[in-house]
Amino acid sequence: MNTSVNIAGITFQNPVTTASGTFGSGMEYSDYVDLSRLGAVTTKGVASVPWPGNPTPRIAETHGGMLNAIGLQNPGVEVFIKRDIPFLRQFDTKIIVNIVGRTIEDYCEVVDRLADCDVDMLEINISCPNVKEGGIAFGQDPRLVEEITSKIKVRAKQPVIMKLSPNVADIAEMARAAQAGGADALSLINTLTGMKIDINRRTFALANKTGGLSGPAIKPIAVRMVYQVANAVDLPIIGMGGITTAEDALEFIMAGATMIAVGTANFINPTATIEVLEGIKHFMIQQGVHDIHELIGCIKEK
Amino acid sequence: MTSTVRKKGIVIQNTKLAKDIYSLWLEAPFIADSARPGQFVSLYCKDGSRLLPRPISICEINKEKGRIRLVFRVVGKGTEEFSYLQEKDTLDLMGPLGNGFNLEGKKALIIGGGIGIPPLLELAKKLNCEKQVVLGFRDDIYMEEEFEAFGKVYISTEDGSKGVKGNVLDAIRYHQLEADIIYACGPKPMLKGIKDYAIEHGIKAQLSLEERMACGVGACLGCVCQSRETDMHTHVKNKRICKDGPVFYAEEVEL
Numbered sequence: 001m002n003t004s005v006n007i008a009g010i011t012f013q014n015p016v017t018t019a020s021g022t023f024g025s026g027m028e029y030s031d032y033v034d035l036s037r038l039g040a041v042t043t044k045g046v047a048s049v050p051w052p053g054n055p056t057p058r059i060a061e062t063h064g065g066m067l068n069a070i071g072l073q074n075p076g077v078e079v080f081i082k083r084d085i086p087f088l089r090q091f092d093t094k095i096i097v098n099i100v101g102r103t104i105e106d107y108c109e110v111v112d113r114l115a116d117c118d119v120d121m122l123e124i125n126i127s128c129p130n131v132k133e134g135g136i137a138f139g140q141d142p143r144l145v146e147e148i149t150s151k152i153k154v155r156a157k158q159p160v161i162m163k164l165s166p167n168v169a170d171i172a173e174m175a176r177a178a179q180a181g182g183a184d185a186l187s188l189i190n191t192l193t194g195m196k197i198d199i200n201r202r203t204f205a206l207a208n209k210t211g212g213l214s215g216p217a218i219k220p221i222a223v224r225m226v227y228q229v230a231n232a233v234d235l236p237i238i239g240m241g242g243i244t245t246a247e248d249a250l251e252f253i254m255a256g257a258t259m260i261a262v263g264t265a266n267f268i269n270p271t272a273t274i275e276v277l278e279g280i281k282h283f284m285i286q287q288g289v290h291d292i293h294e295l296i297g298c299i300k301e302k
Numbered sequence: 303m304t305s306t307v308r309k310k311g312i313v314i315q316n317t318k319l320a321k322d323i324y325s326l327w328l329e330a331p332f333i334a335d336s337a338r339p340g341q342f343v344s345l346y347c348k349d350g351s352r353l354l355p356r357p358i359s360i361c362e363i364n365k366e367k368g369r370i371r372l373v374f375r376v377v378g379k380g381t382e383e384f385s386y387l388q389e390k391d392t393l394d395l396m397g398p399l400g401n402g403f404n405l406e407g408k409k410a411l412i413i414g415g416g417i418g419i420p421p422l423l424e425l426a427k428k429l430n431c432e433k434q435v436v437l438g439f440r441d442d443i444y445m446e447e448e449f450e451a452f453g454k455v456y457i458s459t460e461d462g463s464k465g466v467k468g469n470v471l472d473a474i475r476y477h478q479l480e481a482d483i484i485y486a487c488g489p490k491p492m493l494k495g496i497k498d499y500a501i502e503h504g505i506k507a508q509l510s511l512e513e514r515m516a517c518g519v520g521a522c523l524g525c526v527c528q529s530r531e532t533d534m535h536t537h538v539k540n541k542r543i544c545k546d547g548p549v550f551y552a553e554e555v556e557l
Binding site for chain 1: 306308352517523525526
């Protein structure tokens with residue numbers, strides 16, 4: 001049975017990775033999960049310098065989901081290079097580094113710093129507010145998506161995944177823009193912007209007022225968007241958004257995702273990634289599927 | 303690989319102690335084996351729409367029988383679900399999590415406010431020194447007798463219905479209590495008051511903090527508090543309450 005997949009020349013032993021921000025740098029979950037069993041570890045977003053993040057409360061539960069407004073707290077690329085890359089390299093897994101920034105220069109600085117580092121791929125989080133364009137996220141303007149993609153591609157030594165924001169009217173347009181900019185792959189979806197009100201205190205549940213909605217509640221939206229993007233561009237897709245079980249993961253794969261990422265489920269069940277992987281293999285055995293590629297984008301139009 | 307795993311516990315007993323306050327004894331040897339006072343567990347709801355585990359501190363540990371006791375307040379649908387648990391019911395939990403208290407000092411002031419009181423019981427049991435206990439309530443009193451087995455108990459109530467009218471610091475001042483170590487758990491304003499009091503009087507203090515959490519294992523960075531020194535994880539000044547805490551020395555944290 002073959003579960004290995006290839007994206008932009010990188011071979012992953014299986015299609016399961018982690019959604020950025022839900023798995024730390026892998027270290028936090030290495031007591032629970034043998035990281036060598038994962039196709040890849042996708043790290044928490046790394047910026048050029050340490051970011052302290054938002055005030056608390058940063059977390060609010062919603063029906064079937066959760067809102068977070070961590071504010072991309074991270075130790076910056078220097079600590080990441082010294083501490084996290086050597087840690088992850090002890091394991092037989094690929095490393096996808098998620099990169100955050102407030103300006104295109106911020107992103108490029110991290111990309112440059114990682115150029116000679118032993119990491120396999122870069123994933124660019126373009127849901128960050130762009131300080132030079134009045135705070136609108138890079139990922140909400142196709143012109144900016146293409147610009148940032150092409151500027152990163154010129155400098156990056158590793159293949160580049162652009163992580164798309166779902167907070168747009170037409171996700172396919174953003175995917176095409178990233179493809180035009182030279183992206184090697186796409187990942188989607190990031191969180192949906194939401195809000196929760198604490199009615200007893202008559203205030204926002206999150207100190208940041210708004211937060212990113214994740215978890216099972218967003219899965220149907222994510223599957224729909226993966227399907228739309230798979231039909232709009234020729235790039236490989238890493239699908240994510242509320243994946244908790246193998247059945248969830250298989251929906252994304254059939255919709256067109258070459259790999260899938262487990263996110264919020266890690267918080268609920270630290271061994272969720274392994275359970276999703278085992279479940280995919282079990283499904284393949286039961287259905288007589290010899291190669292995972294038989295499932296990727298296999299849905300039939302009625 | 304680890305001692306903290308998500309496993310099933312069995313309900314031994316669930317009783318109501320006061321309005322919205324419940325005492326839950328669970329058979330959970332995987333937690334009781336290694337748990338220390340001041341640590342907490344993540345308790346999972348059966349209703350799948352409530353994803354996140356509820357962090358609840360451990361009130362008592364019975365290693366011999368493999369049991370732990372949790373005393374919690376009903377504050378929402380998740381804790382309401384736990385309040386309905388009955389003998390022999392099972393539920394998922396993970397732990398023990400967090401660092402717990404350091405047992406130290408010769409004369410201790412153990413200070414609890416509201417639902418911050420329960421985790422201090424196991425501490426009072428384990429501390430081997432002179433102990434004074436100060437418990438602050440809004441109105442309903444609970445667990446007072448249980449603490450009396452381990453030291454003299456002083457009460458404060460907001461409405462003055464029992465003990466000193468006011469908060470725990472009012473009771474400490476009224477009774478002129480002295481100590482070389484303070485252990486405290488309760489709402490943030492209370493902890494801030496105790497921190498200032500401890501610094502003013504040159505008393506070492508360990509404070510147990512709480513915050514909204516998601517993962518409980520230090521990954522999501524949801525439950526941070528501001529720290530005086532740069533933290534080991536992010537190299538900013540944010541310590542993770544679930545992993546670096548929940549117990550901090552007063553001078554470590556900005557409240």
